[in-house]
Amino acid sequence: MKNPIAERITDFLKHYPPFSSLEYSKLLEIAKTCRVLYLEKNQTLFKINDPTHAFFYVVASGAIGLSVTSDTDDVLIDKCDEGDILGLRPFFAKNNYLMTAKAREESIVYAIPIETFKPYVAENPAVLSFLLESFASNTRNPYDKNNKGKLISENVIYNDQNAEIQYYQPIKYTRNPITATPVDIVKFVAQTMASSKIGSIIIHEDRKPIGIVTDKDLRSKIATGLYSIDVTIDKIMSSPVITVADNLSIAEAQIMMLKHNVSHLCVTKDGTNDSEITGIITEHDIVVAQANNPGVLLKQSKRAQKSADLKEVREKLVDLIQHSLDKNVPINHITSIVGEINLAITKRAIELAIKKMDTLPPAQFAWINIGSQGRKEQLLLTDQDNAIVFEDVEEEKYDAVKNYFIDLAEKVTRTLNKIGYEYCPNQMMASNPLWCKSVSDWQHQFKGWINAPAEKGVLNNTIFFDYDFVYGNEDLVDTISTTIVEETDKNELFFAYLGADALKNPPPLGFFRQFLVENDGEHKDTFDLKGRALMPLIDAARILSLSKGIKNISNTISRYSKLAELEPQNATIYESCADAFAELLKFRTEEGLKNETDGRYLNLTELSKLDKVKLKNDFQPINDIQEVIKNKFQLTYFT
Amino acid sequence: MDLNWFKKIVKDYPKFWETYLSYFDENQSKEQRFVVFDCETTGLDYKKDRILSIGAVAIQNNQIIVGDFMEIFLQQDIFNPETVTLHGILKEGKEEKIVEAEAVIRFLDFIKDATLVGHHVDFDIEMINQALDRLNVGTLKNQVMDTDVMYQKLKNLSEEEKTSLDDLCEIYKIKKSDRHTASGDAFITALVFLKLKKKLAI
Numbered sequence: 001m002k003n004p005i006a007e008r009i010t011d012f013l014k015h016y017p018p019f020s021s022l023e024y025s026k027l028l029e030i031a032k033t034c035r036v037l038y039l040e041k042n043q044t045l046f047k048i049n050d051p052t053h054a055f056f057y058v059v060a061s062g063a064i065g066l067s068v069t070s071d072t073d074d075v076l077i078d079k080c081d082e083g084d085i086l087g088l089r090p091f092f093a094k095n096n097y098l099m100t101a102k103a104r105e106e107s108i109v110y111a112i113p114i115e116t117f118k119p120y121v122a123e124n125p126a127v128l129s130f131l132l133e134s135f136a137s138n139t140r141n142p143y144d145k146n147n148k149g150k151l152i153s154e155n156v157i158y159n160d161q162n163a164e165i166q167y168y169q170p171i172k173y174t175r176n177p178i179t180a181t182p183v184d185i186v187k188f189v190a191q192t193m194a195s196s197k198i199g200s201i202i203i204h205e206d207r208k209p210i211g212i213v214t215d216k217d218l219r220s221k222i223a224t225g226l227y228s229i230d231v232t233i234d235k236i237m238s239s240p241v242i243t244v245a246d247n248l249s250i251a252e253a254q255i256m257m258l259k260h261n262v263s264h265l266c267v268t269k270d271g272t273n274d275s276e277i278t279g280i281i282t283e284h285d286i287v288v289a290q291a292n293n294p295g296v297l298l299k300q301s302k303r304a305q306k307s308a309d310l311k312e313v314r315e316k317l318v319d320l321i322q323h324s325l326d327k328n329v330p331i332n333h334i335t336s337i338v339g340e341i342n343l344a345i346t347k348r349a350i351e352l353a354i355k356k357m358d359t360l361p362p363a364q365f366a367w368i369n370i371g372s373q374g375r376k377e378q379l380l381l382t383d384q385d386n387a388i389v390f391e392d393v394e395e396e397k398y399d400a401v402k403n404y405f406i407d408l409a410e411k412v413t414r415t416l417n418k419i420g421y422e423y424c425p426n427q428m429m430a431s432n433p434l435w436c437k438s439v440s441d442w443q444h445q446f447k448g449w450i451n452a453p454a455e456k457g458v459l460n461n462t463i464f465f466d467y468d469f470v471y472g473n474e475d476l477v478d479t480i481s482t483t484i485v486e487e488t489d490k491n492e493l494f495f496a497y498l499g500a501d502a503l504k505n506p507p508p509l510g511f512f513r514q515f516l517v518e519n520d521g522e523h524k525d526t527f528d529l530k531g532r533a534l535m536p537l538i539d540a541a542r543i544l545s546l547s548k549g550i551k552n553i554s555n556t557i558s559r560y561s562k563l564a565e566l567e568p569q570n571a572t573i574y575e576s577c578a579d580a581f582a583e584l585l586k587f588r589t590e591e592g593l594k595n596e597t598d599g600r601y602l603n604l605t606e607l608s609k610l611d612k613v614k615l616k617n618d619f620q621p622i623n624d625i626q627e628v629i630k631n632k633f634q635l636t637y638f639t
Numbered sequence: 640m641d642l643n644w645f646k647k648i649v650k651d652y653p654k655f656w657e658t659y660l661s662y663f664d665e666n667q668s669k670e671q672r673f674v675v676f677d678c679e680t681t682g683l684d685y686k687k688d689r690i691l692s693i694g695a696v697a698i699q700n701n702q703i704i705v706g707d708f709m710e711i712f713l714q715q716d717i718f719n720p721e722t723v724t725l726h727g728i729l730k731e732g733k734e735e736k737i738v739e740a741e742a743v744i745r746f747l748d749f750i751k752d753a754t755l756v757g758h759h760v761d762f763d764i765e766m767i768n769q770a771l772d773r774l775n776v777g778t779l780k781n782q783v784m785d786t787d788v789m790y791q792k793l794k795n796l797s798e799e800e801k802t803s804l805d806d807l808c809e810i811y812k813i814k815k816s817d818r819h820t821a822s823g824d825a826f827i828t829a830l831v832f833l834k835l836k837k838k839l840a841i
Contacts (some may be wrong), residue, residue: 003708004822036703040834108830111702399650
């Protein structure tokens with residue numbers, strides 16, 4: 001009996017490999033044994049860990065997504081369209097499916113029994129090799145190019161909670177990219193690329209893409225001497241460009257790049273080569289979209305053109321912190337990464353502000369961060385604390401120079417504020433005339449604090465001893481550091497003052513080893529993590545490293561490490577202080593992320609018993625370090 | 640009393656009909672089987688017109704079982720040349736033809752106790768029932784589902800608002816390459832049925 005339905009399926013299959021290499025009559029026999037399935041959008045065909053089916057599948061219409069699962073989330077790794085085959089696992093392995101196949105849109109799928117197909121595979125090597133290849137490529141892992149082609153079971157490790165959501169989102173890319181015409185000279189195109197800090201440029205004719213030149217082309221065709229620098233760009237461009245339409249998802253963009261083995265996609269109006277260029281998608285865009293990778297954030301801050309770009313980086317930084325904490329990255333690594341990115345953001349904000357000034361800076365200067373920013377310890381909701389040092393200038397120019405830098409600082413602090421760094425409530429910012437001055441003035445300032453601590457109010461200004469060079473001429477900062485070391489050396493009075501201050505907050509455990517909580521105000525019955533636990537450790541690290549003449553280290557953990565190196569007899573105490581500090585900072589950061597605050601006040605009732613024990617254990621080093629300070633600086637006279 | 644009456648009737652009928660009825664006898668627990676079918680006819684008057692061909696395919700477990708399929712062409716006594724252009728079945732076409740009685744018997748043997756599915760299926764059922772009547776047996780006992788009625792239910796349409804199979808294909812993006820052959824329509828209807836079944840969560 002004729003079977004027109006089977007014929008209809010045969011007519012479909014014969015267009016697609018591996019079926020195309022089979023005779024029509026054989027294919028018809030296969031078609032007669034198959035089944036037709038309808039899948040609604042998001043309906044699952046098979047799930048990860050399901051026992052394998054007696055069928056493999058061919059997409060007749062629609063699209064099936066292949067994904068792997070991490071925790072509860074699916075991570076799409078491939079998409080099967082009309083004519084694509086999937087579910088080949090039972091051919092090659094007896095164990096369960098390693099992927100989930102789910103309809104991404106309404107789909108009709110032909111299910112072909114493995115048993116009927118096997119004989120054809122055995123007698124037809126072309127079919128076998130095609131199935132093997134598909135099996136391997138269906139299991140590729142786009143996250144990890146090095147493992148491309150390996151079986152999924154060997155390389156699937158995903159923890160990214162947001163991966164799926166991110167992956168399905170439309171990719172963000174550069175709109176209206178910089179382009180060149182084929183007759184442009186290589187040298188000038190390269191200059192444009194360099195000044196715009198871009199790694200690729202699309203070559204167009206009548207706004208339609210005809211080629212692309214990337215850094216690689218310049219490297220392999222110009223730098224090698226293959227072409228001279230004054231040829232027209234069309235000589236070295238790669239052509240054609242892979243074009244895509246707007247609204248590509250991250251996954252699709254990545255699959256396109258893998259498919260064509262390119263690192264750039266050109267977005268055009270209708271997605272073809274024959275329409276107007278509207279944007280460019282680079283591999284970099286995919287990386288940016290997938291992860292808040294610190295390297296990418298750094299690069300992004302360097303390329304930022306306006307405060308909004310920097311704000312974006314700053315916002316992603318919060319995700320990065322959360323992510324790193326979730327992954328148990330040691331807190332000192334997190335602080336140094338976050339510190340670097342904060343630094344890069346500030347640097348770029350300064351560069352942008354200088355561009356906005358009418359003239360270039362009239363003198364050498366250095367921008368420094370002070371306080372928690374200088375220590376690179378504040379992870380969340382950082383206040384901006386900063387200052388400017390400029391080189392000594394002739395007296396008649398002094399005011400003009402100072403005014404220039406105050407102006408500049410105002411622009412920078414305003415930008416930083418827009419980005420999300422709050423103004424310092426105590427006006428400890430470079431825009432404050434008090435904290436924007438020449439090297440000599442700063443030296444004088446520090447001498448005053450160090451030699452007459454009482455009168456000059458050093459206790460309110462200890463944060464100036466925690467500074468970090470950000471931008472400009474670092475020598476200026478070194479000069480000040482040297483002055484500080486010279487002035488503090490064996491300066492008993494200064495250390496006595498500072499020491500007494502460092503002891504003003506005793507370890508936060510009461511007589512019955514209960515937590516000392518706040519007694520009044522908004523934060524009643526919470527624990528002041530910053531004031532009672534972090535500050536004592538910060539203050540102790542500062543005074544001890546000043547007394548040791550340690551220069552250019554402001555970070556508390558780094559200070560303790562350095563101290564441990566210099567004073568082996570107290571190394572254990574210093575190391576335990578560093579550990580305690582790291583843990584306390586983690587407490588604070590997690591609390592801050594949870595409540596979108598700066599995490600200063602911990603609600604003890606919300607802490608688990610284990611956390612309370614951990615917290616208490618971190619207080620012992622505070623006690624120990626305060627003993628060290630007492631003995632070292634003979635503070636018994638003062639207290 | 641009822642039971643005796645039923646037995647008596649069974650005894651009086653031909654073997655094929657007995658067998659057909661017996662499928663409904665058993666207390667079956669096996670998987671539900673649907674048969675999607677379509678009849679091409681000489682016209683739309685079930686009294687005067689005759690079946691030209693029947694195409695049918697089974698659905699089990701939400702899968703169209705391509706191998707569980709039948710297609711038959713009937714020898715014609717009544718022939719309406721006007722409909723030939725529509726369905727392409729000539730009176731003496733090259734397909735193997737069987738007489739109506741054999742066609743109906745084969746059809747019953749194929750459908751067994753399956754739930755019958757069709758688009759505007761009442762007409763097709765009536766055509767079969769008329770043929771059964773000419774064999775002096777009863778009417779179809781199978782449960783019946785109509786894809787248009789399902790669509791009405793899904794969209795809350797009234798009974799009067801009919802939707803053609805063509806329109807449903809349009810709506811559900813089903814390629815209509817083999818429209819107007821019985822088996823082509825049966826397959827398309829089967830696809831429509833799978834979609835509606837899913838959407839109605841039947």
